[in-house]
Amino acid sequence: MEASVDANIWMENGNIIETIRRKVAKHPLLKHPILAQLESGMIDIEQLKTIHLEYRHAIVQLFTDALLMAQFQTRQLEPRLPPGSKQAPRFLLTLNILDEFGFTPDVGATGYYTGSPIYAHYPLFEKVLDSLDITASARELYHPSESAQTLNNYLTASFGHYQEVVILLAVAEQQVITFSAALREALKVHGFDVSKGYYHVHGTSDSKETNAADDDHQDDLWLALQQAVLPEDWENLQQKADTYLDLWHTFWDCHTLHVETVHAQTA
Template sequence: MAIRFENFNDPRKNAIDGMKRSISNELWTKNTAFLAKLRADISNHPVSKHPAIQMLNDGVIDRASLEKIHLEYRHAIVQVFTDALLMAQFQTKQLEPRLKSGSKMFPRFLLSLNILDEFGFRPGVDQDGYYSGNPEYAHYPLFEDVLNDFGISQTKRTEYKPSIISEKVRSYLENSFSNYKAVSALLAVAEEEVILFSPALRQATHAVGFDVDSGYYYVHGVSHDATAEAADDDHEDDLWFVLAQACTEDDYDHIARICLEYCDLWQQFWDQQIADLKYEPYRKLA
């Protein structure tokens, strides 16, 4: 007889519980301990205290420089973030046949919550009792709206030549797309970088005269604000839970190495943004 599941409340917990049940208690415990240590190492990486954060928060960066930073950031992560999420969701197939059939659906379900936010869906139902959402509220188009506010033309966006380090940051993530554990790990790091830098980018954008109480900076950079719509903390946690199901001890060294290398690249990215500032007083603030 088929088992009926009628609990549709707390979808995150349902997915995490399913992932936990799909492996042994011993492996789940080992994996979560490893990932907790890795998360601490990432939190202590120098990029988490990069001087760019303070400079952006202080509003000392002029509009022209901030335009360039947004174009760089767009190339490095915004354009490819949902590509990476979809690849992680697709590559859950790599869990089978190591785990029993159907195990890939738990992380696919959990990743879908991140994807729904990224694509412009909202919790709740519309007037017809169907899903609520609008693709124009997807995070990538909202970032493009920020560039519209800056007056950056489509031609300038298309013809923009990103820096070498921006290309390296982007390529490092793209090169992980064929490996489920790798792309999930780097996405978790990317979420951490979003949590670190989005509030500062939001402040810097406000400082040059733009409204940040709606649009992209209403869903990024405000995780502490219960009235806003950011869920970056949950999404990062969920990616680490995905890895807690997927990892074996043989993966630990590789995952730790690529996560810290990705942090190194992000540090170099922000080093470059400071180095490119037009005025010497800005560089002295670093």
């Protein structure tokens, strides 16, 4: 990918990406008050059910759609970049997609890829809803909040623009890393088994509690951007990332216990 672009642009993009990543890391979303509430068990089961239905609509159902659209839209790199330039980012995006679809990094007895769609992340999330006793009809009839719908619409609107969908996916991975850990703890506190399933495959590659690689996938998305972006594109992309972070912050605001509620629960 580096060889496919001007050396100065590659270096400049790398510097800008580091600046954006530091800004993402300092966003209030990543220290949202609900994180402590989830981890301490303050969020009760009924509220956890609502959160999971909301989260399902906001990101889980369309995450692989976004990855596949990003992979398709690498076609926008050509003919601006040399022929075949789209293949390297497609390779990186495929690693993320294989993970999402239930493949495992191994070779079976027949010398072929291992895995099963029953381990795909979306079906695993549906099993979390099963464990929460959320029926199929409850899922079908659920009306997402305005905040969840706005997040869904914002990501979907990026599908036709390679750079935009990639930067939103990079931000989404950070959100997933941060909030999956808290949601895992919330379920564990309430007696749910999180040693396998959806929450076991979400988090960072260095976690001892999970078999996850969201940090690696995030790094790959930023590398794809480093190849794809021209200097004049960054202002728009920074604004997209900022807006998406703010929308996620608003989403979690909607599910945060207020001081009065906390006092009532502990009285």
